[in-house]
Amino acid sequence: MPNSERTNKIPRHLGIILDGNGRWAKARGLERMAGHREGFMLLKPVILACRARGIQYLTLYAFSTENWNRPQLEVDGLMEMMAFFFDHEVAELHEENIRLLHAGKLDEKVPETLKVKMRNALALTKDNTSMTVILGFNYGGRDEIVRAVRKLVAAGLKPEDITDATISASMDNPEVPDPDLILRTSGEQRTSNFLTWEAAYAEWAFPKTLWPDFNEEVLDQVLADYANRERRFGGVTPK
DSSP: OOOOEEOOSOOSEEEEEOOOHHHHHHHTTOOHHHHHHHHHHTHHHHHHHHHHTTOOEEEEEEEEGGGGGSOHHHHHHHHHHHHHHHHHTHHHHHHTTEEEEEESOOOTTSOHHHHHHHHHHHHHHTTOOSEEEEEEEEEOHHHHHHHHHHHHHHTTOOGGGOOHHHHHHTSSOTTSOOOSEEEETTSOOOOTTSSTTGGGGOEEEOOSSOGGGOOHHHHHHHHHHHHTOEEOTTSOOOO
């Protein structure tokens, strides 16, 4: 278990739940997809802003396992936007020496063309070293835990051999450190099945800003608040 410490620093790993696209569009008399488009256009600027502040790992919750329950037109639009991201943004992220990883599953629900784009992006950027961005796509925290335990069972582990460490090693990206800070935009205070296992000791922030309005000022406010927190990891404040 980590030692108690004052943060006094930028989080090594930041997670973001991208919330508020629909409300942003509704407030402007627009269709929901307009909010999603605006939100997707923020991905690259936010990635670069986080790297500029020293964040080494950034996990973006782009599409959850529950999002398939949305209207088909909206789901199709989100798939198109993910494809646009891979077609038009990944090349620049690669030039910036940024590595992409995927958290989630590429099952039969995901369009084949999108699977190819995802795998190509991961392969293209696999050796990059300036920052790691994890795309939470078709991702659910409980689903990830179930898949991890199934890997252990398939490997023949005995019940007494299943530990925190073996489960952590079977998660989607075991080399990525647990998140230090997770922020959810829009002011909603729910975790929504995001990094359920990994976020056990994470700090949380809930800025009221809707995701399409998220900017460097809001990011800096969240990071400043984090820097003043004390992380005890179940322990007590040192004297």
